[in-house]
Amino acid sequence: MTQIPAPPSAPRLIAIPRLAAGGRWRVEAMRALSEPLFLWFTKGQGRITVAGATRGYTPHNAIFIPAGTMHGFEVGPQVFGTAVFFGRDCGLPLPAQPLHLRIRENSAQVDLNLTLDAIGREMAGDKPAHDRAAGYHLGLLSVWLERQAAAHPLEDAPHPASARRLAARFTQLLERDFRSGMGVADYAAALGVTPTHLTRVCRTTTGRPAKDLLQDRVLFEARRLLAETALPVQEVARGLGFNSPAYFTRAFQQHTGKTPSDFRRSA
Known part of the structure; x- marks a missing residue:
């Protein structure tokens, strides 16, 4: 079994454009994190997919993504905002389900901006107890979310409830088993539906077929492992369920335009 490095566990506050600094695939491809994530968009617009449902985002949109929830979002050159990573086992009472909030009230926008400024200031500071102070402000952010x-x-549920539920179940199963080499037919069988129905639902909720979501998740992990670890290509391929390194190389090059070795060198 391929050993995959765990992401950082400490809370972080990062400007959203910086998330894509190593390549837009880092934010646009489907993936799930082992920690909760909060996104606050202040400029620009795009599309975000969370738990198998795609929506547009605009300025003053706040999005909360629980740990383990598959997601990906566009970050164009005019998009600005803040991402807050809460860290694993943060211990805060955070929502159990994803949230997409369109914050129209000026007072709520001001309160959030002040809280984010305070979090960033304490995280970057060196005063006594600055870590504890940052934790208190993160707690205020959890209150603001509640x-x-x-x-x-x-608010803003554009797709039928049954479609959202099936798409969410698919992404949960996909996040659990994407390393297994299972195909769309296998996931459909596990969900008790036909591959055609699963693909139709994914097109309804995300605009993309189920096969694309599966490929996106596998290729994100492949690129992450190639960029961030020294694992040999054959081990990356084996750990992601490919029958042979040669087949993995062909699939990777077809979708990224580079061989795994070329991508690793450029990363």
Whole structure:
């Protein structure tokens, strides 16, 4: 079994454009994190897919993504905002389900910006107890999320509930088993539906077929391992369920335009 390095566990606050600094694939491809993530967009627009549902985002959109939830989003050159990574086992009372909130009230926007400024200041500071102070401000962010979720119940649900539920179940299963080499037919069987129905639902909720979501998740992990570890290509291929390194190389080059070795050198 390929050993995959765990991401950092400490809370971090990062400007959204910086998330794509190593390549837009780092934010656009489907993946799930082992820690909760909060996104606050202040400029620009794009599309974001969370738990198998795609929506547009605009300025003053706040999005919360629980740990283990598959997601990916566009970051164009005019997109600005802040990403807050809460860290694993942060211990805060955070929402159990994803949230996409459109914050129209100026007072709520100001409160959030002040809280994010305070988090960033304490995280970057060297005053006594700055880590503890940052934790308190993260707690205030969790309170802000709880209040805004209560003020915007079930906002902006553009897809049928049954489709959203099936797409969410598919992405959960996909995140668990994407290293297994399973195909769309295998996932459909596990979900008790036909491959055609699963593909139709994914097209409805994301605009993409189920096969694309599966390939996206596998290729994200392949690129991450090639860029961030020294694992041999054949081990990366084996750990992602490919029958042979040669087949992995062909599939990787077809979708990225580079061989795994070329991609590793450029990364």
